[in-house]
Amino acid sequence: MSDINLVTAAEASGQATDPRRTDRPGRSAKTRTAARGPRSLAADAWFDLRRNKIFWLAGVLVALVLLMAIWPSLFTSADPNQCILGRAHHGADEKALLGYDFQGCNVYARTVYGARDSIVVGVFATLMSGVLGLLFGLAAGYYGRWVDAILSRFIDIVLGIPFLLAAIVLTRRLEGPNSTGLLAVTVTLGVLGWTAAARVMRSSVISAKGQDYVLAARMLGAGPARIMFRHILPNAVAPFIVVLTILLGINIASEATLSYLGVGLQGDAISWGTAISDEGAYVRIHPGPLVWPSVFLGVTVLAFIMLGDAIRDAFDPKLR
Numbered sequence: 001m002s003d004i005n006l007v008t009a010a011e012a013s014g015q016a017t018d019p020r021r022t023d024r025p026g027r028s029a030k031t032r033t034a035a036r037g038p039r040s041l042a043a044d045a046w047f048d049l050r051r052n053k054i055f056w057l058a059g060v061l062v063a064l065v066l067l068m069a070i071w072p073s074l075f076t077s078a079d080p081n082q083c084i085l086g087r088a089h090h091g092a093d094e095k096a097l098l099g100y101d102f103q104g105c106n107v108y109a110r111t112v113y114g115a116r117d118s119i120v121v122g123v124f125a126t127l128m129s130g131v132l133g134l135l136f137g138l139a140a141g142y143y144g145r146w147v148d149a150i151l152s153r154f155i156d157i158v159l160g161i162p163f164l165l166a167a168i169v170l171t172r173r174l175e176g177p178n179s180t181g182l183l184a185v186t187v188t189l190g191v192l193g194w195t196a197a198a199r200v201m202r203s204s205v206i207s208a209k210g211q212d213y214v215l216a217a218r219m220l221g222a223g224p225a226r227i228m229f230r231h232i233l234p235n236a237v238a239p240f241i242v243v244l245t246i247l248l249g250i251n252i253a254s255e256a257t258l259s260y261l262g263v264g265l266q267g268d269a270i271s272w273g274t275a276i277s278d279e280g281a282y283v284r285i286h287p288g289p290l291v292w293p294s295v296f297l298g299v300t301v302l303a304f305i306m307l308g309d310a311i312r313d314a315f316d317p318k319l320r
Contacts, residue, residue, distance in 0.1 A: 036233050044239075045314035053311035061303035068112055069119040078109035080270055089286040101275075101289035105245055110270055110302070111293050118297070119272040121186050122175075122252035128190025129197055129251075130244050137201025142209055142228050152202075167254070171263045180269035185258055189251045200243045204236035213237075219262030242271050242312040256297055272297040 050056045068075055078095060083105040092102045098107040142152040154189050167188050175186035208214065209232055258264030259273025260280070272293040279290035 002077075006196060045311070048314040049310060052310050052314070053293070054137045054306055055314075057148060058303045058306035058310060061299060062307055065115055065119065065300050065303065069115040072112045072116060075112045078106045078108075080109040080113040081260070082106070086133075089282070089289075098292050099286075099288050101279060102279075102286070105204055107275075107289045107292055110275055111272070111296055114271045114275055114293060115296070115300075117182060117265060117269050118252050118255055118273065118299065121189065121255040121265075121271075122248050123190035125193065125251045125255075126244055126248045128187070129194035129247060129271045130240075132190070132194035133197030133201055133243075134240070135196040138205055138233065140198070141202040141205025142224065142232065145204075148202075151198075154196050155198055161192070163192055163276060164257070167258060168261065168263050174265075175263075178267070180267045181263075181265045182269060185255055185264050188258075193247060193251060193254075197240060197243045197247065199235065199242045204239050205232055205305055208232045208236045238315040239312070242308050242315065244303050245308035249301040252304070253297065253301045 083103040085104045087104040088102050090096075090104075092099045094107045095146065097109055098111065101107050101110070110227045136151055140148045140155075150267050160282065168187045170191070174187055175181050176184075205228075209227075214227060214231055217227050222231070255264055255271065256273030256276060259266075259271055260277040262277065265271050265274050273291040276290055276297070279293075283290050
């Protein structure tokens with residue numbers, strides 16, 4: 001009877017008797033989290049990223065650059081193509097916050113509008129590299145043996161080609177007589193920049209294909225395509241996304257390099273690379289029109305690389 005009275009008193013006072021209840025007074029948040037069960041890899045990564053100041057700083061910078069590329073009129077109302085030679089290399093005023101270049105164009109307006117072509121080239125070249133790297137890496141890692149040997153040697157051959165020399169030659173061949181070079185530069189960077197992503201995907205697939213869930217899917221009769229895209233890929237894609245994030249910043253810098261050398265964007269195209277190329281001869285007279293596009297370019301590339309590093313650290317279990 002005393003035991004029954006004690007249980008009744010505990011229930012009347014609001015104390016939980018169910019051992020599955022995790023929100024009892026006095027239990028810490030860490031204990032309640034452990035009682036709910038382990039989090040997934042993505043949940044753990046997001047938990048770490050939310051507390052990473054570098055991730056938030058890089059994310060804000062990337063968001064601003066993307067907004068500038070999508071909606072440049074939000075940042076300036078000036079026309080980037082309105083150039084008057086009479087105001088060449090004039091200083092800053094209320095209409096031009098960063099002054100004027102050698103043609104009398106608004107440096108700030110051209111820098112803002114230059115983000116669009118630079119980001120477009122970087123994004124689409126990275127998507128192309130991602131598709132190629134995904135297909136080559138997935139096939140090499142899953143099938144192994146002679147398929148892996150052939151694809152791996154092909155990747156090594158592409159890696160052995162001098163990037164800058166190949167980019168100059170291929171861009172020249174792909175450029176049309178009256179084109180701006182946007183498509184040519186995008187295809188060139190996409191075709192030459194997929195090898196690192198392919199190697200990372202191959203390593204991830206090799207690690208994932210020996211797991212129990214893959215063996216179970218194979219025993220249940222799942223075909224190679226279903227196993228690769230439904231079971232292996234979702235668990236091997238995290239390092240691949242990190243590489244593509246860093247590659248995006250590298251492609252933006254590569255476009256500026258090609259444009260500076262005169263084989264990138266041309267004609268009416270406005271990008272940070274073309275602005276740096278145009279002002280290279282006047283840097284001693286008036287360095288501002290060259291410095292500001294260089295600053296925007298450097299900050300953007302650094303932001304994408306910092307974002308990729310933060311995501312990589314969050315998804316790396318060795319750093320936990």
